[in-house]
Amino acid sequence: MRKPEKSRSPSNWPSSLPYLRSPIYSPSLTQAHLTAIRTPSEALPSFPSSLLAGPHTNVRITPITDPAHPAYKQAGLFATRDLAPGELAVPYLGEYHPSATTDLTSDYDLWLDKSADVAVDAARMGNEARFVNDYRGVPGRDGKRQNAEFKEVWWAGKDGKGEKGMAVFVLPAGKRAVGRAKTVGIAKGEEILVSYGKGFWDQRRDEEAGMEAGQL
Template structure:
C-alpha cells in the first residue's frame, strides 16, 4: 500500500484497514449472522461509499495540555458535517468475545461490541482505520457530537460499526470548545463520542486494582 493510501499522521506500527479483518476463530455461524440485514439496522453504509482514507476527517495530534488525550491524537472534521451524516466506518479485528478468544482484547481501549447476540466484537487496537482516533467527549465538550452506530454495509453485505454525526437536537451548543452547535460538526472541530458508562467503570476497576 502506497503512502497516498494511508491517512496523514497514521501510526506506522498499526496496519491501516480498508475493510474489517476477521480473526481465524470466528465461526461460520457468527459470520452468517453478521450477513443478516436485520430490520433493526436503520443506518447503512451506501454501496458507493469510498474505501481508504476518508476525505471527511483528519487525524491531528493533540497539543492542548488540558485535553484528556494530550500527547495522543484525535479525529477532526475536514469540512462541515451535517446532522446524521455517516462519517467513517469503524474497522478493526472482528473477534469472539467469549473465552479464550477475548484474551488480549479485554484490556483494549479500542474494542467495541459488534453484535452482542452472537458474542462478536471489533477491536481496532492493533489494526484499524481513522475511526480508532475518535475520543470521548468528557473533558473536551459538555456532550458528544457523534455516536457509534451499528449499521448495514451495502458494499460487503454485512453488519458494521460506524461513526455518525448526532441528529439535530442531540448535539446542543456548549459554552467552551464547542466547535459546532445543533447544526452538525463544524470544519476543524474534534469528533467526539461517548464511550459509555461501561467503559469508564471498567477502567476505574482496573485503576483500583493497580493501586492495591
C-alpha cells in the same frame, strides 16, 4: 484470517499499525458467527460498502497538544468540513472476533452484534475512527456532551450481499436546534467526540485502583 491490504494511509497514521480499507476476520469466527453478521436486518441503516475504503477526506487525525486535554500527547479525530446532523462521519474498522478472544486491555473493542457474540476491535489495526475520543474533560466542552455516536450499520455490496458493521455518526439535530445547529452538527475543525459509556470508565477506574493497590 484475511490479511490487511497494503494501502495508502492517512496523515498521522501510526506506522506500526495496519491501515484497513475493509474489516478483518479473526480465525476464531465460526460459520455461525459469519452467517449472523451477513444476515440482513431492516433495522439497520444501509450504506454501500464502497464507503469503507479510505483514507476518508472528511476527517483528519490530529496530534493533541493541549496539556488540559485527556488525550494530551496522543491524537484525536477532527472534521475537515462541516458535517451535517445525522451524517455518517467515518466507518469503524477493525478485527471482527468472538468475545471469547477479547483482549481485556483493549480500549478499542465494540460490540458489533452482541446476540451473535461478535465484536470489532481496532487496537491492532483499523482506520481513522480508532482515534475518536470521549468528550469528558475535553477543553471548551463545559456543559456539552458528545457530538457523535457509534451506530451499527449494514454495508451493502454490489452483489446483493453484505455484512453488519460499525460507524461513527454525527448526532442528529435536537428538537430545540435553531439556526446553524439545524444544518451543522460538527463544524469544520471541531473535534469529533463520542461517549465511551459508563461501563468503560467504571472498568478504567477499577483497573487504576488495582494498579495503585499493587504498588502499596
